[in-house]
Amino acid sequence: MKITRMLLIVGMLLLSTTGFCSNQANNSKQIDKTIKVVVPQRPAGQKDVLALRCDPIKTVRIGFVGLGARGTEAVRRFTYQKNIEVVALCDLHQWRVDSCQRMLQRAGMPRAARYYGAEDAWKKLCQRKDIDLVYIATDWVNHAPIMLYAMEKGKHVACEVPAALTLDEIWKVVDTAERTRRHCMMLENCVYDFFEITTLNMARKGVFGDITHVKGAYNHCLWDYWGDYNDNWRMLYNIANRGDVYPTHGLGPACQLLNIHRGDRMQTLVAMDSNPVSLPAYLSMHGKDAEAKAVKNGEQTLTLIRTVNGKLIHIEHNVASPRPYSRMYQLSGTRGFANKYPVEGYALESKDLPVEVTGGKQFTAHEYMPEESMLKLMQMYKDPIVKDMEQKAKEVGGHGGMDFIMDSRLIYCLRNGLPLDMDVYDLAEWCSLIPLTKLSLENGSMPVEVPDFTRGAWNRIKGYSHAFVE
Numbered sequence: 001m002k003i004t005r006m007l008l009i010v011g012m013l014l015l016s017t018t019g020f021c022s023n024q025a026n027n028s029k030q031i032d033k034t035i036k037v038v039v040p041q042r043p044a045g046q047k048d049v050l051a052l053r054c055d056p057i058k059t060v061r062i063g064f065v066g067l068g069a070r071g072t073e074a075v076r077r078f079t080y081q082k083n084i085e086v087v088a089l090c091d092l093h094q095w096r097v098d099s100c101q102r103m104l105q106r107a108g109m110p111r112a113a114r115y116y117g118a119e120d121a122w123k124k125l126c127q128r129k130d131i132d133l134v135y136i137a138t139d140w141v142n143h144a145p146i147m148l149y150a151m152e153k154g155k156h157v158a159c160e161v162p163a164a165l166t167l168d169e170i171w172k173v174v175d176t177a178e179r180t181r182r183h184c185m186m187l188e189n190c191v192y193d194f195f196e197i198t199t200l201n202m203a204r205k206g207v208f209g210d211i212t213h214v215k216g217a218y219n220h221c222l223w224d225y226w227g228d229y230n231d232n233w234r235m236l237y238n239i240a241n242r243g244d245v246y247p248t249h250g251l252g253p254a255c256q257l258l259n260i261h262r263g264d265r266m267q268t269l270v271a272m273d274s275n276p277v278s279l280p281a282y283l284s285m286h287g288k289d290a291e292a293k294a295v296k297n298g299e300q301t302l303t304l305i306r307t308v309n310g311k312l313i314h315i316e317h318n319v320a321s322p323r324p325y326s327r328m329y330q331l332s333g334t335r336g337f338a339n340k341y342p343v344e345g346y347a348l349e350s351k352d353l354p355v356e357v358t359g360g361k362q363f364t365a366h367e368y369m370p371e372e373s374m375l376k377l378m379q380m381y382k383d384p385i386v387k388d389m390e391q392k393a394k395e396v397g398g399h400g401g402m403d404f405i406m407d408s409r410l411i412y413c414l415r416n417g418l419p420l421d422m423d424v425y426d427l428a429e430w431c432s433l434i435p436l437t438k439l440s441l442e443n444g445s446m447p448v449e450v451p452d453f454t455r456g457a458w459n460r461i462k463g464y465s466h467a468f469v470e
């Protein structure tokens, strides 16, 4: 018995120092295979638009394209903005344009020019000389064509999420923004939610130490909403496409925490999904058996992303399963932890915090801090942006106020000739999960290289910041 055990140990030692180890090395070589994604060369004479500053615009003249649920809500919010003019309104449907026109009228604002009735009526809006900003809230497939045309006509653009769907679209948007030197911002409102913007401020001031892992998600059962989208565009996109097709609400706040293209960069991703079950069941229940059989979008899609600096991002997408809404929003750092869904909380060591926050209580980062300490901490680290407009944002609303903060920051930066809070590279990186997760999934969850959309400039700016007038 003893001899057998000894032989076993000697055998294992031999294996670990010879054959087994070299096999491992061979295996790890094979595992190292990553799907390479081509980065098109920047055209000669074209420069990046990092920290782009344009001429200040005293009164920002806006044309809105796409006046469905989201676009109409945007026009409503803009009736509360100062130093803007709503110059033009455009939708496929006249009734939607007229409904927004009435909203302007009720707010005592001048009548806007109206465009409707044709798929490309927005081109006429973009051709106007008296518009500075085209604000887009159509279905997804129209986003990139409208942004590209508007920038070619000299307009700044702000576009709903996700602003681009394929790598081809993304590169066209990046190239056009660089060539025309126009602002191109994706309207990712979740970075302005109160917990996220406060936590970002804390992270930037080092409260969590070195942040190593961040989570974000769009887990939102759309069962009650599928019927609301114009011509069923959202369901059709989910039927036709595998992958995380709505990544930006989770990824945007995560990338800001990790200073993506401001000192770090997403390098590799891997995606995995579960079979679609609830969407096919929904379609069958509505007598659409053929569509039910065709659904490509997984019930739950998970994406893991590793950055050049060795940080990890975990992103989820699920619009099908009955479950509570969650954008996850969780971070782990070397000094603490933050979590938003389902319970907002921070875990930090009381010894690292001022007594105004702890109230003299002792706690460790192994558990959530007491609620009164959390509220004091959030007060202490309230971002200047929130300090300025919290009350007004909550009155106007739009997802509790974050949408009003987003619009206000956009207008403030345009009026003052400042770089916008989110640039075209944020748009590119956050949207790139759509084609890249699809690529990974269709290749057995192989790792996929995330392109450097800045083409070499990702490390020039050190750390994420919001621009202010000096």
Ligand SMILES: NC(=O)c1ccc[n+]([C@@H]2O[C@H](COP(=O)([O-])OP(=O)(O)OC[C@H]3O[C@@H](n4cnc5c(N)ncnc54)[C@H](O)[C@@H]3O)[C@@H](O)[C@H]2O)c1
Binding pocket: 065, 066, 067, 068, 069, 070, 071, 090, 091, 092, 093, 096, 118, 119, 120, 121, 122, 137, 138, 139, 140, 142, 160, 161, 162, 187, 188, 189, 228, 229, 230, 231, 399
């Ligand atoms: N950030 C957020 O929190 C949030 C919330 C909801 C929706 N969204 C985004 O907003 C966008 C719109 O979503 P929605 O819920 O309002 O959808 P919707 O279907 O209600 O509205 C889309 C509108 O676009 C119009 N449209 C389509 N093609 C057009 C064209 N060629 N020219 C002019 N108008 C055109 C349609 O007529 C419709 O009125 C989507 O990108 C969606 O993802 C974002």
